[in-house]
Amino acid sequence: MIKLKPFLNSWRAVLVVTPSVAGCIIIMRVLGLFQMIDWTALDQFFQLRSPEPPDSRIVVVTIDEATIREVGQWPIPDAVLAKMLDKIRQQKPLAIGLDLYRDLPVQPGHEQLIQILKSTPNLIGVKKVVGDGYGPEVNPHPILSERDQIAASDLLLDADGKVRRGLISLETKSGEEVLGLAAKLSLMYLKNKGIDLKEIDAEKRHYQLGKAIFIPFEKNDGGYIRSDDRGYQILLNFRGTQDHFQKYSIMQVVNDDVPANWGRDRIILIGATAESLHDDFFTPYSTSFSAFPERMPGVIIHANLASQILSAALEGRPMMRGSPEAIQWLWIILWSFVGAILGWTLRSKKFIYKNISYRETVLSLIMAASSLILGSYLVFLQGWWIPFVPSLLGLGGSAIAIAIYTTRLERQDRYTLMALFKQQVTSQVADQIWTSRHNLLQKGSVIGREMTASVLFSDLEGFTSIATTMTPTALMSWLNEYMQAMADIVLEYNGMVNKFIGDAVMALFGVPIERTNLVEIAIDAENAVGCALAMADKLRSLNQQWQLSGNPTVAIRIGIATGTVVTGMLGNTHRAEYTALGDTVNVASRLESYDKSLNCGLCRILINEETYQHIKDKFPTKFIGSIRLKGRDELTQIYQVLVS
Numbered sequence: 001m002i003k004l005k006p007f008l009n010s011w012r013a014v015l016v017v018t019p020s021v022a023g024c025i026i027i028m029r030v031l032g033l034f035q036m037i038d039w040t041a042l043d044q045f046f047q048l049r050s051p052e053p054p055d056s057r058i059v060v061v062t063i064d065e066a067t068i069r070e071v072g073q074w075p076i077p078d079a080v081l082a083k084m085l086d087k088i089r090q091q092k093p094l095a096i097g098l099d100l101y102r103d104l105p106v107q108p109g110h111e112q113l114i115q116i117l118k119s120t121p122n123l124i125g126v127k128k129v130v131g132d133g134y135g136p137e138v139n140p141h142p143i144l145s146e147r148d149q150i151a152a153s154d155l156l157l158d159a160d161g162k163v164r165r166g167l168i169s170l171e172t173k174s175g176e177e178v179l180g181l182a183a184k185l186s187l188m189y190l191k192n193k194g195i196d197l198k199e200i201d202a203e204k205r206h207y208q209l210g211k212a213i214f215i216p217f218e219k220n221d222g223g224y225i226r227s228d229d230r231g232y233q234i235l236l237n238f239r240g241t242q243d244h245f246q247k248y249s250i251m252q253v254v255n256d257d258v259p260a261n262w263g264r265d266r267i268i269l270i271g272a273t274a275e276s277l278h279d280d281f282f283t284p285y286s287t288s289f290s291a292f293p294e295r296m297p298g299v300i301i302h303a304n305l306a307s308q309i310l311s312a313a314l315e316g317r318p319m320m321r322g323s324p325e326a327i328q329w330l331w332i333i334l335w336s337f338v339g340a341i342l343g344w345t346l347r348s349k350k351f352i353y354k355n356i357s358y359r360e361t362v363l364s365l366i367m368a369a370s371s372l373i374l375g376s377y378l379v380f381l382q383g384w385w386i387p388f389v390p391s392l393l394g395l396g397g398s399a400i401a402i403a404i405y406t407t408r409l410e411r412q413d414r415y416t417l418m419a420l421f422k423q424q425v426t427s428q429v430a431d432q433i434w435t436s437r438h439n440l441l442q443k444g445s446v447i448g449r450e451m452t453a454s455v456l457f458s459d460l461e462g463f464t465s466i467a468t469t470m471t472p473t474a475l476m477s478w479l480n481e482y483m484q485a486m487a488d489i490v491l492e493y494n495g496m497v498n499k500f501i502g503d504a505v506m507a508l509f510g511v512p513i514e515r516t517n518l519v520e521i522a523i524d525a526e527n528a529v530g531c532a533l534a535m536a537d538k539l540r541s542l543n544q545q546w547q548l549s550g551n552p553t554v555a556i557r558i559g560i561a562t563g564t565v566v567t568g569m570l571g572n573t574h575r576a577e578y579t580a581l582g583d584t585v586n587v588a589s590r591l592e593s594y595d596k597s598l599n600c601g602l603c604r605i606l607i608n609e610e611t612y613q614h615i616k617d618k619f620p621t622k623f624i625g626s627i628r629l630k631g632r633d634e635l636t637q638i639y640q641v642l643v644s
Contacts, residue, residue, distance in 0.1 A: 013405050014340040021397040022336040026329055029390050030225065038223025038387040039160060043284035045380045052239050055307040057189070059266050060247045060299055061088070062273040063100075067250045074277070075102075079109020080254065084270070085116045085123065087253050091263030095188040096123045097181050097306075099153055099271035099299045103127075103139040117143040124184055126153035129172055151181040155281060155301060156233065162282040163236070163296070165217060166305040170231030182305035185267050189306075190313055205232065210313030215321065222322025223387040237320035237383065239307045241285050242273070242300040267306055271299025318383025331386055335372060336394035342368055343402030365399050452521050453510035454528040454562040454611060455580065455588040456495070458486065458535060461555045461596070463503040469552070478551050479503060485538050493531035498579060504592075507531065508580055511567050525562045525614035529607065529641055532558045533619070536603035536643050543602075556603050559591025560641075562610040587636060590629040594638070598624075605641040612639045 028034065061084070068074055081102070088096055102113075102125070117123065127140035129152045140150045156165040167180040179187070187197065190210065200206040200213070207214040217233040219226050239245075248258050250270075272279040279298045286293035311317035323331070342364060369392055376388035460466075460482075467475055483505065487497045490507040498506045509531070510524035535556065543553040563584035570579050591606040598604065612621060624638040 011344070013402060014337070014344050017340045017398050017401045017405065018333065018337045021340070021401055022329075022333040022394055025332050025336065025390050025394045025397065029328070029332070032225040034387065034390050034393075035223055035225050036160060037389050039158060039162070039164065041387065041389055042164070042223065042380075042385055043162070043287075045377055046238060046284035047287065048377070049381065052244065054244045054246065055239055055303075055311070056246070057266055057310055058245055058303050058307055059093075059263050059268050060242070060245050060273075060303055061253055061268060061270045062247050062249050062297075062299070063271065063277070064249050065274045065276060068274055068276070070251050075106045076100075076250070077109055078102075078106050078113035080250065082109050082112035082116045084250050084253050085113075085120060087256070088263060088268055088270075089116075089120050089123075091261065091266075091268070093263045093266050093268045094122065094192045095185040095267045096120065097151070097185045097267065097269045097271075097302065098123060098125050099181060099269060099302060101126065101128070101138045101153075102141050114143055117141065118147075121147070121149070122188060124149050124151050124181065124188075126151055126181055127178075128152070129154050129170055129178055132157075150178070151184040152178045153181050153298070153302070155298060157281065158227075160282075162284065162286065163301055164284060165233045166236045166301075166308070168214070168216075168232040168234060180302075180305070182302045183309065185269070186306045186309040186313075189267050189310060193314070195313055209309070211316040212309070212312035212319060214319070217322065218324070220325040222385040223389075224322065234308075235320040235322055235385065236301075236305060237308050237318065238284065238304045239311075240304075241294070241296060245300065245303050245307075247273075267310075269299050269303050269306070271297060271302070273297040273299065318381075320383055320385060323384060323386040328387065328390070332390050332394045335391035336398045338368060339365070339395035339398030340402050343399040343406070365396065368395060449512075449514060449568065450564060450566050451511065451514040452563065453508055453515075453565045453567075453580065453584070454521075454524045454560060455565065455585050456490075456505075456507040456509070456528050456532060456558060456560050457588045457592040458505045458507075458532070458556050458558045459592050460503040461557060463554070466552045466554065474551075478546070482539075482542060482554075485542060486535055489531055489534045489538055493527040493534065495527060495531055499577070508565075508567075511565070511580060512578065521562070522614040525560075525611050526618055528560050528562075529605070529611065529615050529619050532560060532603070532605045532641065533643065536605070540602055555599075555601065557592050557596070558603065558605045559588045559594070559607075560605065560611050561585075561588035561591060561608040562614060563587070563608070583632075586631060587629065590631065590636075591638065594627070594629065600640070600643070603643045605643065607639050607641060609637040609639075612637075615641075 063076060067076075071077065071080055081100075085096070085098075105113075117125075123144070125140050125144035127145075127150055128136070128138035131137045139145075144150055152167060152170055154167055154170060155163050156167060158164055166182065168183045169177050169179045171177055187209075190196075195210040198208045200208050205216050214234065217224075217229055217235060219229040222235065246262075248262065252258055280295035281298060281301065282293060283296045283301065286295060308317070308319070312319050343361075372388055372392055372395060376386055379386055470478065482503075483500055486505050490497050490505070494509070496508045496511060498508050500506075507528075509528045510521065515521050515524065535558065539554070539556055545551075546553050561584045563582075565580040565582045565584050567578070567580045570577060570581075587608055591608065594606060606624065607615070607621075615621075620642040622640045622642060624640050626635040626637050628634075629636050
């Protein structure tokens with residue numbers, strides 16, 4: 001079982017960063033800052049999707065520029081409309097949608113048009129229910145209104161002027177519910193196929209139509225924020241541009257320049273496609289990268305919605321639904337968590353595997369972002385719109401926050417390590433310490449570790465008597481000159497000057513970076529003995545200088561022991577130092593102070609058995625004996641390193 005406290009400490013950054021970043025992203029989303037870019041991303045998905053085959057159940061009869069030129073006027077006279085409608089009803093279509101406002105007569109031919117309207121029960125006219133910036137309300141033709149053959153032609157425009165939603169129904173100012181043109185035509189078509197609308201949940205307005213389940217759009221679905229969700233709206237799942245529908249112009253129909261049975265058992269929509277009439281709108285297919293984005297005629301938008309309803313009811317083609325707000329919040333939190341974990345995990349791996357670079361970290365984030373976008377696209381293909389932009393920002397934001405946090409930690413760790421070691425080791429060793437900081441630091445402090453090292457103690461002979469013969473100023477100057485020289489030699493041999501104790505020097509070889517094999521341990525022992533011999537040479541030179549300047553000359557005793565030590569920080573919050581403890585340290589100290597009568601001239605170097613085994617083939621030595629050192633019960637085999 002994972003212990004809770006260590007787990008929380010180990011993952012504290014992730015547990016703090018994830019809710020913080022996710023919370024900021026969610027607030028930004030609630031404020032609507034991502035709405036426009038979410039719409040743009042949805043548009044790109046529509047444009048990337050593979051083209052779908054044309055819907056043969058729908059035919060569009062167009063009023064194009066050629067028709068207007070041939071007729072010679074606009075609006076199209078009622079006589080032309082009457083002749084066209086007569087030709088169309090001869091095809092026996094299941095439903096006819098006249099997406100033209102015709103509440104006033106346009107002579108000649110008004111009486112003919114009235115007769116056609118009265119005798120065509122499957123003809124649906126339109127009215128504009130809601131006045132907006134594109135025009136006021138427009139009444140339907142009185143004849144069609146009397147016969148309840150009316151639908152709404154209103155289209156929903158988003159704040160960027162694009163149509164992404166379709167109206168199934170909406171209410172007039174008087175509270176009357178009016179079906180949208182595409183919905184009414186589709187219901188007529190499906191009723192002929194034996195498919196009727198069934199109520200599933202009256203309160204939530206959920207309906208079933210064949211294989212399709214209809215759930216109304218809500219104001220915060222998908223990338224929308226506080227949108228107007230009045231009426232019964234759904235997200236449009238476009239089949240495509242006008243090339244995805246069979247089209248014939250009015251004049252082609254009137255002149256019988258169409259195939260036989262071109263409209264039988266189909267839905268026929270009639271509407272304007274001429275650019276001069278400006279009955280066209282921006283849609284997801286209107287690319288923002290073009291100076292002249294393609295616009296889609298309103299009649300084609302109605303055809304897309306009708307095709308969406310028919311395909312969903314008959315074939316189970318996915319409807320397009322926006323993810324609920326709660327799902328989006330969870331999605332943002334999830335990907336913020338992924339970004340934080342990825343950043344934190346890569347940081348840990350970077351500590352373990354030194355070859356992991358920032359480039360690989362960025363590559364990992366790019367792969368995660370690509371997975372998010374690809375996953376969102378695959379879900380889109382199944383009829384769900386889950387905006388990925390906020391989640392993508394959560395992913396990147398969490399990774400950046402973790403990077404900032406870890407950089408701050410590294411700065412603190414570097415300060416801690418350098419404060420401890422900057423005057424005790426060479427710059428090369430300091431770099432090695434920094435590289436291995438993951439093994440040294442925990443919660444900003446050097447952790448206690450057991451390792452094998454070589455410990456060196458040196459002490460001046462007769463220092464006490466010398467100190468009584470010198471003034472304090474001269475004594476400190478003379479002693480500092482000696483200490484500086486000895487410390488430089490320790491550093492030269494890759495050792496650590498651990499502490500100065502009066503006139504004594506304690507140096508460590510093999511810390512703070514743990515040695516993992518005998519070869520490395522042997523090198524540390526060789527460095528320690530080599531350092532001792534170099535200290536003797538340096539002292540010889542110093543004595544010559546001191547003799548000339550009238551300062552005292554001295555000899556030194558050195559003890560070296562190799563073995564297990566415990567290293568770590570020792571002290572309190574106000575003052576702490578890195579040091580080594582254990583029997584090996586005691587042995588080195590006892591070797592230095594052993595039998596001071598054993599005088600060997602300028603420098604006496606005594607080592608223990610473990611050190612001897614590592615250096616016996618490198619330096620001349622002499623066995624002193626098996627001695628019981630002060631404070632130890634067992635015997636210690638002592639060797640002397642001979643100084644030339």
